Amino acid sequence: MARQKIITSESAGADDEQFNIALRPRRLDECIGSPELMEKIRIAVTAARERSEPMEHVLLHGPPGLGKTTLAYVIAHEMAATIKVTSGPALTRPGDLIGILTNLEASDVLFIDEIHRLSPAVEEYIYPAMEEFKVDFVVDSGMHSRTINLPLKPFTLIGATTRAGLLSPPLRTRFGIAHHLEFWSDADLLKRIEMSAAMLQLSCDADALTAMSRRARGTPRIANRLLRRCRDYAQVKGDGRLTVDTVDAALKLEGIDVLGLDELDRQFLRIIIETYSGGPVGIEAVAATLGEETDTLVDVVEPFLLQTGMLARTRRGRLATIKAYEHLGVKYAPREENGKLFEADA
Ligand code: ADP
Numbered sequence: 001m002a003r004q005k006i007i008t009s010e011s012a013g014a015d016d017e018q019f020n021i022a023l024r025p026r027r028l029d030e031c032i033g034s035p036e037l038m039e040k041i042r043i044a045v046t047a048a049r050e051r052s053e054p055m056e057h058v059l060l061h062g063p064p065g066l067g068k069t070t071l072a073y074v075i076a077h078e079m080a081a082t083i084k085v086t087s088g089p090a091l092t093r094p095g096d097l098i099g100i101l102t103n104l105e106a107s108d109v110l111f112i113d114e115i116h117r118l119s120p121a122v123e124e125y126i127y128p129a130m131e132e133f134k135v136d137f138v139v140d141s142g143m144h145s146r147t148i149n150l151p152l153k154p155f156t157l158i159g160a161t162t163r164a165g166l167l168s169p170p171l172r173t174r175f176g177i178a179h180h181l182e183f184w185s186d187a188d189l190l191k192r193i194e195m196s197a198a199m200l201q202l203s204c205d206a207d208a209l210t211a212m213s214r215r216a217r218g219t220p221r222i223a224n225r226l227l228r229r230c231r232d233y234a235q236v237k238g239d240g241r242l243t244v245d246t247v248d249a250a251l252k253l254e255g256i257d258v259l260g261l262d263e264l265d266r267q268f269l270r271i272i273i274e275t276y277s278g279g280p281v282g283i284e285a286v287a288a289t290l291g292e293e294t295d296t297l298v299d300v301v302e303p304f305l306l307q308t309g310m311l312a313r314t315r316r317g318r319l320a321t322i323k324a325y326e327h328l329g330v331k332y333a334p335r336e337e338n339g340k341l342f343e344a345d346a
Contacts, residue, residue, distance in 0.1 A: 056176030065221030088117030183218025
């Protein structure tokens with residue numbers, strides 16, 4: 001199946017990453033987003049600083065591109081701490097983790113992205129490190145084996161995951177603060193785009209930025225990426241100024257529709273509707289037909305489609321809703337199953 005370059009995929013590419021780092025807020029008061037979350041973090045940071053202690057361990061979960069890494073950096077900055085960054089898949093052996101832990105200074109922040117992908121062997125060493133700031137490990141084997149206890153300096157672990165459900169309960173319960181990051185409102189996305197446009201010193205019409213924010217899939221990383229695509233388009237095809245017409249034309253060229261769905265989103269829904277009669281169908285079957293990784297569909301594609309109400313998850317599998325049929329312009333034909341009318345919005 002022919003595939004377009006997916007520019008709304010939330011995973012960060014290398015060029016994208018450089019741009020994102022430049023646009024990332026550093027301080028809490030520069031952050032856009034839920035005032036409750038910002039307040040929660042401000043209180044935790046202030047309390048920890050007043051007691052001269054590291055902040056409690058924090059778990060941030062939610063779809064990619066919503067601000068988990070940014071918050072980890074902001075927390076470290078507000079704590080005036082150094083941040084060390086790694087990820088679940090990078091810590092293949094217990095020694096990898098022990099090496100990092102034993103090099104942490106007091107109040108340092110250790111950020112582990114994709115923490116749900118830590119291997120059980122490595123995860124075992126995290127528990128005492130988080131709880132008692134120590135690691136115990138066994139050296140040698142047989143009659144010569146002995147356990148070495150290494151004290152660690154008190155630190156803050158910030159874990160980020162797109163799949164909190166895959167975290168083992170013992171790991172999850174060791175985080176004192178846990179927060180689910182939601183998709184952003186259009187108003188917050190607009191603030192983000194305005195901030196980026198100002199930092200990039202772009203000349204633009206206000207309604208052009210609004211048009212962009214509506215198609216950013218509730219995701220600030222995508223908002224930044226759309227801005228980049230529109231900026232290129234305006235520079236090459238126009239006089240450099242971002243107008244509604246340039247935004248419409250640039251995003252149309254990229255295959256992004258009025259609701260912000262990209263080609264992969266639409267293919268996903270079309271396969272459920274056309275190949276599996278609207279569902280319910282298992283995610284693995286959709287992934288195989290689409291030639292995509294199941295994890296990509298679950299982490300990147302599904303959350304937004306669920307949020308828009310075009311996809312429903314039932315015990316029997318994924319179901320395209322009437323809204324999806326309408327959006328794709330496919331006529332919805334109610335069908336019978338076991339003599340009963342089957343509803344796409346079941
Ligand atoms: P995640 O780690 O969840 O994948 P990131 O933290 O990398 O997401 O966020 C992606 C981009 O979104 C950042 O580079 C930044 O430009 C923007 N962003 C994220 N959170 C905020 C925030 N609270 N305020 C302003 N911009 C943000």
